[in-house]
Amino acid sequence: MAQIAVDSSPKKKNFLRSPYMLTIALLPIILAAWWLATTVTKSVPAILLPTPESVWIAFPRVLGADGFGDQVLRTLTEIAGGFALGASVGFFLGVLLSSSSRLRAAYLPFLSALEAIPTVILAPIIIAWIGFGIEGKILQAAIACFYAVFITTLSGLGLAEPNAVALMKSLRASKWQTMVKLRIPTALPVIFGGLQLGATTAIIGAIVSEFIGATGGLGYLMLRYRSSFDTAAYWVIIFLFLVIGLVVYLTIWYIEKRFVFWRRIEVTRPDLEKQ
């Protein structure tokens, strides 16, 4: 099996030959293509994709607008709240269902079906039920993200080696002890994969929730800019979303690196690790 551990060997790498040079090199290429399409050939209409300059110019205007900080804070609160709620529920359900094969057989299809309902369909019903406040948005983000955590928890908890389980049993460990001392530690690397994915879907869930019946947030702001044909500002917010996605991802990656030091194998996202 693959040993995809974090590369800890202090091999001096030439930074100029590291992949991240290519990452950086791609940036001007993307910018050039964008500039070419919107400014030189003018074949993409500015109302759909503004020029790079106009987006650059719009940045200070959008970021400096009255109450912009509040909108960002609101969206981040929704993401954090939704993620916390969704991930806890997902984890709890994962633990619950992993403890009984009967429960698993009975409820897994229901929970999977829930995953298949797009939250936008539920949005009007959720709003009708708990109102237009931030609670409804948090709930939508939570619904969007619980499944990823739930399903990875469930599969991660099944990963403990039968021998290790037998050993725990022979040591008269209780079910609870087996869970806390063996199953959860084994599952954590996988669960973190689920948390990564869950964070992503929580971000999407929160933003999309702001498209319908919202009183604030970046998604709301985005709609307002679009309705006044301010496409440059619309794209400024798209770039902010990209930044939020990256920051959230790196945060979880960092936490994982710090705390799951025993991580061994079965990493679901080795693409993110140094090889």
Added chain:
Amino acid sequence: MTTTAPPPTPARSAPTPGPTWWERFRGGSAWIVITTVAVIIAFWEFFPQTGLVNRVLFPTFSETVAAFVQLLGGGYWWDDLAKTMSAVAIAWVIGVAFGFTMGVVLGTSPFMRQAITPYAIAVQALPKVVLAPLLIGWLGFGPESKIALAVIICFFPVWIDTMVGLALPSANEFKLMKSLKASRWQVFTKLQLPSALPMIMVGVKHALLLAFTGVIVAEILSASDGGLGKLTKEFASQLNMGLVYSVVTIVVILSITLVSIADVIERRVVFWSEESRARRK
């Protein structure tokens, strides 16, 4: 033409005195499912009648069933169903093909993989529906734009899982292949691909679900050329909630069906994975 005789029922050997159907029923999980469904239906039927919630917004189960029958009688909804499902099928096929290609192109080289990853992460958390105006501008008003949106949403897990899967064989296995003078192509087809397939199938399955939700989201939030998503939006704006819940129920049934189909395909394609795993142990 003569009618063929019904196939003879094979004579069963006398049943061994195993568990009765009742014991099997109690030992299985079916009763949990049935009880759960019954509780949900009972709650759905009686809770709206308590007056605690607005009856217009939360119709009872029987009212919803009546609406469901009305919908099925309408006929037009078949059209919307076909539009949604064909968009899902096309998006899924393209998404899987695209994701797999990307995974192979980038997954066989750790260098490329690492270089592209930051972009992938940033784009992954973006609600793709914000790109709808651009996609409509590019692809027109037909179903193409919503298919494109669903492709962008659903190719992702296939891509990631292909990349990850191709990296799964251990360094020793690669060395062994090399010592046998296997070509790059042979390493890919004989070692990497077989070990990656179970993982890729997980992505393919996930992609099906994402293609489905992607199409519906596009239908609700942007120009869409009809479909079930548009239908729910229309019924919601009419406050015809029985019909809304009917369509949502159809969406749920469809998604369960799709997932089951994907499960079957997965078992067929990667039949060896359990075996090989067992052998390795």
Added chain:
Amino acid sequence: MKKHLQFAAIAAVGALALSACTAPATDPGAEPGEERYEITMAMASGDTYTAEWWGWLAADTLGYYDELGLDVEFVAAGGSGAAMEQVIAGNADAGNPSAPAFGEAALVGLPVVNIFTYSSGAIFGIFVPEDGPFQSIADMRGANIGISEAGGGEVAFLEAALRAEGIDPITDVQLIPIGDGGPETLAALDNGSVDVYSTAYNDIFAIQTAGVNLIDLTPAIYNTFPARGIITTQDTLDNNGEALQRFARGTAMGMYFCLENIEACRDLMKGAIPQVFEQNADGVSQGDLRFELAKTQVVPADINRIGQHDVAGTQEFLDLIQSTSDSYIAVNAPDVLFDGFIDFANDFDRDRVAADAAAYEFQND
């Protein structure tokens, strides 16, 4: 040097994708002198038609466009903003966004033109529940006012109406987007989250049939405003004028047909968008209610001048929206109203269309 090769491949794929992106999405139009013309019309809704767009539907189904040598592709653009967006982008030759979306585009300096006024009258209103705490606009200070969505078309009207009564729409009231008459709207009115609802007239039918009685406080001045037209850009007008001219005539013929036999058009509508005519528990369909409203809004002031613009009304309308934001520029109504096609549009055989209307056979009842 495989890495470099791969890199080049990626770059090539990227460039290819972009160049595909840069290919013009629509053909600039038929060449002059040719018999047939083509037009893409972006309809401002999730469906190609809503119940009040019978003029277009009738002309299309009865083949009036076809007779004029015109192939019209009606496409659902999603909503007014999206329709306006795609018209400006040149992906549709024309569209029918509501007046506020059109006005907003004009006021930010985009080159949009109305070539044919389809309907007029109050498309947006201000409503209060019968037993609500606010029964006039003048005492709405401190009210929670529901609007359809952030930046919805009604907001400009609402803000102007509040200002006219000395109420600052930014500081004195709270605007809350509560949707366009769906479940979330009903809940907001039902549980008192909002005391006032300002939205399109179309959006209140469902609410009213759900048992919330709304009183209409819309100021009378709104009734002179244009509602909807055939909107295009100066560019398209210059390049595809002939097609647009024929489109205007076909549309006028469709409208005339409907005015002669309105029930025939209701029948056509039921065939085109059956789901909108689904009845609710009380046996009422939204389609019918919207259709009834359209009867008062689509009828032109002068039956011999179908499509005629109301310059004064448009000017008042533009000025009113302009007054709500500093970022808008002043726009002269005649600059965004093009009336060069109105004569041509009305130059059709009315008796023959009337005969068509009389001979219509019902199919969808």
